[in-house]
Every structure is written in structure tokens, then in C-alpha cells.
Amino acid sequence: MSGYAYYPGCSLLGTGKSYDESVRAVFEALGVPLQELENWNCCGATAYSSIDECTAFALAARNLALAHRRGDPILAPCPNCYLVLTKTQRYLEQYPEIRQRIVQTLERLGLNLGHDVPIRHPLQVLSETPGLEAIRQKIQKPLKGLRVAPYYGCLLARPYPIVEDPWNTTILEDFIRVTGAEVVPYAYRTRCCGGALTGVVREAGLRMVYILLREALRQGAQAVVTTCPLCQFNLEAFQDQALRKNGIQERIPVLYFTQLLGLALGLPPKKLGLHRHLIPFQPQRKALQEAVA
Amino acid sequence: MSAYEPKIVGIFCNWCAYTAADLAGISRMKYAPNVRIIRVMCSGRFDPQMVFWAFKHGADGVLIAGCHPGDCHYQEGNYKALRRYKLLQKLLDQLGIERERVRLEWISASEGEKVKQVIDEMTETLRRLGPLKIQEAPGEEAAAAPAAGGGHHG
């Protein structure tokens, strides 16, 4: 056991770089050990399933086998990876024929699939160890007065929710409150951000981004907090186009929950990758500090 | 897949398991034809002797099915069956007969699906195990019926 088998996934190496940075920083600050799963490969994502289901399962299965060999639970911050790995695990239990083929193929690579490598999301992990109460004790710079829209995105809520009752869960909201920020009611907290559509079917993607942002603004949120690199990317990178198209001048920063948490824990913004964001969070904070002062 | 097909005797209680088998029929579920169901009023009527008798006459397995615990039409006959079943399993071990050849299941009147599932599963298990290998005691006649006066109990 060398802590969680950290599985950043491809996005966290690119557009989601700051998610990677903030996850590592927060886990370190909270003393939860994690170590990258060595030599992991792409989970297959949704695109891969469009080509061939079975090879998509195989890609995910290789990672499961690597974690199985290491004997640690997988930590997957990217909901897409979380879903694909979980789904693969479930389907391979459900469809013994597919499992058979994949097990045989993995054996040729000297790998053993195993059955039940736990696949966890940082929200789950941190809410258990150290737990919200312990985190609350460590808060150094509470984000008082900040109004935040909690945005789970799709894949933590369905089809394999990280919590039992995704409709009534408040796991993300609880984290936001721990940082001292205020949660605004957000009806679209599990509505789709458009996924890959922003890049491939522009009009549909922008509309979906617009709907989410408009509601956050309508509720008076000063930031949207996400748990997903693709959601973060869509809501931030396409925000300008989506809002401009609908005549809205305001802009709203989109943060990872780990960044929000990191700030409250007193970690330096740079360590949390905040400098990588296209819509800076800083001005709001300044305004806040003024308001508080 | 070999041509071997196991023969299984089913001892089903009237109120739950047998009714469930009827339900499976009414619902036109399809399952393996290997189990011959014999209706008794209660799984409490199940007698381990039935198993040996069945084995002797060519059965590869015996499936006993009764009401779920707490649901027995006769209050607690199924518990009695369970007790006998547990003892029987030990006996099977001693005789070198695989435990899987005798199975006890709780099937409520509404569980037609379970009848199908259990029968299919058990048939598959017995197909894998192959025919029962048991040595006939020398000199024992292949009686056409149990000897009068409950001789098989002797």
C-alpha cells in the first residue's frame, strides 16, 4: 500500500492541468497519500466506445489490472475516467464472455484483471479521510461571502453515482461550505455541459454552456465550482462566445473544487494552478476582501 | 458439450415452490428439462432417504425446494428440512458424493423466475460434475418398489 493509485487521465495532463496541480496540492496538505499509477494508459473515454466497445473495455481494464497488481484503490479525479473505469468493471462482471476475452488478452501482457479494485473520486475520498470536520479545522482563509454555484456535471451523478442518492446529495455543497463560501441553489447542477459537443457541434455546445452559466449568474453566483476537467474547460473556454452570443456582459470564473478548497486551506494560488485560468478568479477575491474589510 | 444429461429429482412443497413452478409455466419461462418435480405438501416431508433412493435409481441430483424461512405454510417444516439437509451434507462428504448434487432452495410462490434460475444452474453444475459414481452394494436387488413395511428405512 503506497496510498491511492492516482489516475490523472489524459485531460489532467493538458487542459485540466490545474485540476492535477490542485488535487496533488490539496491531498498533500491534508496528508492523504497518493502516488501516480505507473504507466497508466488512456481510459478510452466516450470517444473510444463509439469505435468499438470491446477495445474500449480493454483499455480501461489494463488500468484496473495495473492497480490490482499494485494493490491500491484508484483515485480518478476526472469523472469521465471515473465512469469509464467503473462501467468497465461493472460490465465485465455482467458479461462474462467479454470478460473472458479481455482477461485472456491481458494475460498475454502478464496482467491479471482482478475483480474489485475500488475506484474512487476525490470527493468521496476526502469526505471520508480526513473527513469534512477535520478539513474544517484546517481552514486558514475562509472564503466568506463568496457565492458559489455547485456543479457536479453528469458522470459523478449517473449512471454510477459516487453517492447513494444523487438527487438529494450535498457532498459538493458540503465541501463548498467548509471553505466558508456560500452555496447558491443551482437547478442545473447535474445537467450536461455539452461534453465534446463544444468542439464538434458548436451551436449545440454553446447553447448548453450558456444555459448553465446563465442560471449560475441568475442565482447571483460569483464562481462555478466543478469536479470535471471537461466541464471546467467548456464553461471557461467557451464562456465568452456563449454569453456574448446571448448579449450577456458578465463573466464568471470556473474553478475546481480542489482549488476552492486549496485556497481556503491557505495554499498559494500558483500551486493550485489558478494562474492557468482564462477567467481570473483574483478580481472577485479582491472585491471580496474589500467587502469584508 | 457431452451428450450426458443429468437427471434430477425435485421435491417441491405444495404452497410455495410447486406454485412457483406453476407460475414459471404460466409465464412460459424456458428452463432445462432435467428436473422431474414431485409434489409434497411441505418441505418438512423431505427425508434424506429420498436422496439415496433417488441416487440408487439413477438420479444425478436432488433439488428440494420449500417456502422461505418464516413463510412455511405449516409454520416450521422448512426449518426441519434445513436441519436434515445440513446433516445430509456431512453424510455426503463421508460417502464421497459431491455436495452440489443435493440442493435446498427457498422459493416463494411468486418466484417463478427463481425456479428457472435454480433449475438451470443446478443442471449446469451437474453437467459439469458428470454422472454420479456410486458403488451398488452387492446383492441388493433392484426392487420395483420399496420393500413393504418401509423397508428402506431399515
Place this chain on the structure above:
Amino acid sequence: MKGNGEVPRIGVYVCDCGTNIAGKVRVAEVVEFARDLPGVVVAREYKYMCSDPGQDLIKRDIQEYNLNRIVVASCSPLLHEHTFRKATAEGGLNPYLVHHVNIREDVSWVHEDSDEATRKAKAIVHGAVLRVAWQKPLEPQSVPVRDSALVVGGGIAGISAALTLAEAGKQVYLVEREPTIGGHMAKFDKTFPTLDCAACILTPKMTAVKDHPNITLITYAEVEEVDGYVGNFKVKVRKKPRYVHEDRCVGCLECIEACVFKEPRFPNEFDLGLSKRKPVYIPFPQAVPPVVTIDPDTCLYLRFGKCKKTCVEACGDRNAIDFDMKPETLELEVGTIILATGFKTFDPTRTPKYGYGRFPEVYTSLEIERLVNSSGPTGGEVVMRNGQKPKRVGIIHCVGSRDKNTNPWCSKVCCMYSLKLAHLIHERSGAEVYNFYIDMRTPGKGYEEFYNRLAKEGVHLIRGRVAEVTDAPLHPEEEGKLIIRVEDTNIGVVRRIPVDMVVLAVGLEPQPDADEVRRLFNISCSTEGWFLERHPKLAPVETFTDGVFVAGACQGPKDIPETVAQAQAAAANALALMDKGSVEMEPNVARVNEELCSGCHICIGLCPYGAISFNEEKKVAEVNEVLCKGCGTCTAACPSGALSQNLFSDHEVFSEIMGVLL
């Protein structure tokens, strides 16, 4: 030569059941096979053995071939064993000399391969032929049936059953859990499709129950224990204290007026919390019995022991209020039991997407029943929780029905009641009403006509299952509204429809304690939890326990006409039993062969009914046949083979085992 020394002359009858059996099993081949079995004198195939000509075949052959044993291979014995026993008896043989085996439910319906099915049918017939040779003539015992009945549940089902029985002169005990009878129907304003007022048709029945000399009404009470068997049930009923003597209370309601709580403060359960009541209350003005109840959870005196007890003062000389009242257990002896325990409505918090509990203006259909009821909390005005009248209302069908995520079954009544509510809401408020349905199910007399009428009245009928009710607007018209998102599947377009009020047409579910109740009465439930009838078509109100019948929605979703019909059918079944005065018990009791009994006592402890005792004189076990229920547990356990269960003796069962191993 078997059992009684007779040479068996067996007749074997294999049924085609139309094509039900013959379509899979090669019946002629089975008959050929049977003909050569030991003892078989005649073997025949017939298209429908259960028909008159089929039965005549058996009767004729008994005479003609001097048969002394009969085997019928057809459907399940649970369906027709009785038929063939009757035919055998009419042919002049003892009815217990027939053995009926199942080659339909157990063979032709469940196997695909014709060869396999035929082989299995032969094996089963073989088993039956070997077994039947051992069967003995038996005489069934007859036990008396008490002339009284217990009806559990005081909704429209229980009321109807009780009145039918009482009219026929039987003593009826009607037990109801709530303080009043009336059930769900008492909550409704109008009933579909005729729109006649529910109260107008129900309350006279409720009063009739109260006034009937043959009915003992026991409200605020639950059955606690059931013992005995058909004809002779012993039932314990626990009556909760209502802190008011029913015989002294005259229903003047002055105590309510006098209660120290000047204003009603506690949610009135009967109005589903849409109105308030005091700790001393009557659920609704027409309640039966028309007496008040004191709620121990809210009454100051009962909770804290301190109160001015102004209610007692107001009651005065009548002395009806009694704070020292304790729970009471009544013991009843009845011959038959009718279960009419009803249903519960689906809890829509289980489908959070519709916002029940989150948005105040989302209601259940039952709440709307109270809201449109002229004796309800708003006097029949459609006024929302926010005090306004809705301009536009959406009724969502199939909430908690037809959905694997909640309940997979169709609740049967929701389409019709949703149309009714659409009509009433429109009539009372002038609101524009949208009904969102998956399929409009209106089979029933006058039902389709009612649907047509609603369509004519201009209700929007949108075919599509609603995905979500939200308050997040995307369009100016949606500001401040609840928005229903649905695919209008007739058009093939997704629509967002802003409304002021949402009504969830919640489905019907088994009562939460259905499983406990079924154990109490020793009956079965379907997978869904509805009480299981003995046969879905031919014995729809009987259960697997003789003398216990079911009526109404406890057996499955039903509307009022169906419920009443079923209740009266259950009453008729119970009457038939009671009027006959006695019932023949299956003679499958155990017997002791005194010569073989070693007096080991093993069987005595095993019998759950205490039917076996030890004869100290003879030093052998003895079975009391009246107490024996015929489970056979003792027979299986007897180490010396002295105990034998009729119809399931070792000879019979072991021969059958050998036979099926063909």
C-alpha cells in the same frame, strides 16, 4: 399387489389441452408408453380431459374396464386435481385413488425441445403409475364452520363485504386501523366516470355498517394474532385507546370546541396535512363511528400530564372522555376471514425529478382529491399553498408506475382519476389543464366515453413521460413558473410547458405492512407485495389458506366498481363455506402403525400443531387427526417407519421418485 392386496387396474389419461400440451409433447407416444406399464389396463389421449366428455371417459372406463386406479397427466393439480377426484368418485371409485400429474406447467410450457418434453412427460407418467398403485381409499374428515366472519379493513372493499355477509345473517366483525371507516374512497370528491359524489354513495354504506345488528365494528384496532384453521379461526384484535368511550360519545363535538388549543394546530391526517386539527378531533364530519379521538402525541394531558382538561368539562355528564383508557385485546372466533386491507399511494419523494417536497406547488393526486372536495380544507376551491388560484395546471401520469426504477406495474386507476381531476380542476378554477400520459388506459364501462368528454372539454392531452419539473427558466414566459419538460411524442418534439401547479398522479402500492399481514394470515404475496390469489382466473378471491379470502386493492390495483365486485365475490365465497356449515379437510393426515412404533417420542416434539401425543398405556404415539394439518414432517422423521402420511406415504413418494427416473 399393493397396499390393500388388490391387483392394480390402472387407467391413464393424457390430456392434449388443445395444443397447450400436444403442441410440444407427443401425447400419442406418451399414451403408447403408458399402455405397457405394469398394471395399466387402458391408456387414452384426449383433447380436454377437464371437459365433461373428458371426465365421462374416466367414469365410463372405470365401469367398463373395472379400473381401480386412475392417472391423469394434464395441467397442474393445483388447478384440476379436484375435478378428476370428482370424476373418479362419480365413476364409483374412492376419489383418492386418482393421481394427477402435471405435464403442462412443468413440461410443455417450459421446455422448447419436443423430444426432451416427451421424454420428461413419459417419466412423469411412469412415476404416477408406480405411485398410484400404492394409493389407498380415504375418507375426508369434515369439520364444522363457524357462522361468523372477520373482515379486515374498513374501506369500500371491507364495507361491501361486511354488508353482504351481514345481510345474509352472518355475524361479522369489521376491524379497521384508523379511527373511522371509509378508507381512501372517503377522501374523494367525485368518482369516475359518472362523477357522482363519493360521499353520497359511500356515507350511507358507512352508516349501514354502524347500524347493522349483525356487524360489530371495531375501529382504531389491528389484528394481532391468528390461530386455528378454516371454520375455526381464533383471532386476537388489539384495540388502541382512543381515550373516548365510543358508547358514551354522542358526536356533539363540544369537546373539540372546548379544547385548550383555541386553534387547530396539528396536521390533519385525513386531509394529508392540508388542514389542521386539534389533539381531540374527528377525521371528518361524516366519520363512522361518529365519535372523537384523542391523539396521545399532541394532547397536553396525555403527553405531559398537565392540562385544564376543558374537554372533560365540556363532555359533562356524558363522561365519554377517559384518559386512563388502556389498549384492549379482544378475542374473536370466526369461521372465515376476508382481507380488505387496501393500498397505499406511491411516495413521490422517490422520484425527486418531479420536485415534490421541493416545490410547494407540486401536489399528489390524493392531495388534490382533498383540495377539490367540497368538504375538504378549501371547501372545494382549487387554491394553492401560496394562496393563489392556478391558471395552468399540469397533471403527470404514471408517477411511480410503469417504471423499473420505482414500480413496474400499471396502477390501473390513474389515467381515469387524472382525467377526473382534470375535469374538476378546470371546472372549479377555470385553469387550463395539461395531462401528460404514456398510454391512455380507459377500459371499462363508460370510461372511454369519459375520455372523449375530457378531450372535448379542451384538456391538453400530451403523450409523453415527463422527465423533469424545474423552476429554472430559459424563456421569459417561464419566469416564476414550474416548467415541465416532456417530449410530445405524438409530434416528436421536446416541449417545455410552464404551469402554476403540478399534480402527480401517484400509483398504487401494497400497504407497507402487507408482508407482516400476510404472515399473520398465512397467505402469500406476489413479488410486488400484493396478496396472492389462489388462481388468477379461476379463484381470484381465494387464497392458499382455506377460509381466508381477499378483496379490493390489497390484491392489486383496482377501481371502485371492481373493488366492490370483488368484495361481494369474497363475501359470497365465505358465505358458501359458512352456509354449508362444514368443510371437508384434505385427508392427508399422518397415521401411526402401532406395531412398528417404538415409542421414541421423536415425532411428538416435531409436530407444530401438537397433534401427536404419547399413549402411555400402549407406549406408542397417537395422531389426533383433527389437529393434524398434513405436512408430513413426522413421517419423514420417524426412524421406524411407523408414521405414514396419507397420500404421501413412503410407498407413494418413493415409488414416484423411482418412476420419474426413467
Place this chain on the structure above:
Amino acid sequence: MEIQRTIKYEAELDRQFAYEIAQSPGAETLFECIQCGACSAACPVSIYMDLTPRRVIAMTREGFKHEVLSSLTIWLCSSCYACTVECPVGIKVTDVMYALKQRAIKEGYGPRKVLTRLLAQSFFQAVKEDGRATERKVMLRLYRRAGLDHLIRMAPLGLKLWRTGRLSAFGTERIKNPAEVRTLLECLEEQEGGKSP
């Protein structure tokens, strides 16, 4: 006024198609569909679809293979699983969409320049080469295939991302031995009888 005949003759339908799709994992209950439209209503993209998801299911079930595989719907699905959790009969609609996409690609259906499809293919290739999907590489490949105008349109955003270090300009993420992943995939493809697009 131009008119068009819309009748569909039975001979033009592909009955087998429905059974083949129902074979794919998650689509087993395809034939149990009650056409309630919950999938369409839950779908955030259905407003752009030529066939609502409900119609896709109905047409698949009845063998309207050509219409289904040529529809935009399957390429608009964003895999958000809203339909899957809503379906009252347990059809995993998202998985059905995957199965249809696979079929469409395999059989060369639909306009070649549907970006969703090019994205899937670019992604597929990248993973096969490197074991990981470097976003920059996938995107470049996608927009190169899609056409210059797409590339130009995306350039400003790409530049911004590059400046903030979110789009590695040169390096390619690669696992230590991409050959291992390649072997894994090729093994399975062999079993399938060569399925790569």
C-alpha cells in the same frame, strides 16, 4: 409544391438490424421500449436532433437501419447518461447510441465530415499510437481532417491555452511502452475480425 412519398415497405426494412443492436451490452431491453419519450425529454441535446432518441429506438426496433444510421442524432449524443437513468424499462440508451455509432462508422454511413465521428477516429488513432490521448495531438488531427476553416476558428483558443500551459505545444504524452497497448488492442481486433475504422 413538391411532394414526397413517405411510405415504407416491409421489404426495405432490415429486421436483423434490431436483433444485432439488441445484442450489444446495455441494449438487451430494446424491445421492451414503451415509447414514453422520457429519454428525449431528459436529453439536453434532443432539441437539436433530427430524430428524438425515442424515435431512434422505435426505428431501430422496426429495422429502419438506413434512417437510423444516417441520422444526426447518434452524433449529437454527448454521453451524459440522462436518458439511461430515466428509462423506465432499463434501456441503456447511451449504450445503444454507441452501438449505432459503431455500426455507422463500420458501414460508412453518414456525412464524412461529421466532427464527432472524426474526433472519435482521431482519438482512437492517438491512443493506439501513444497509449494516451494528448489533447493537442487529437485536436490538431481532428481539425486537420475537418478542414482549414475549423483549424483557424479554433486557433485563438488554442493559443490562449498554450499560453497558460494547458496545451503542451511540443511534447506528446506517451506511456513507457505504447506497444503494450497496441498489442492489447490488436489482440482484440483480431478476435473481432478486424474492426478498426
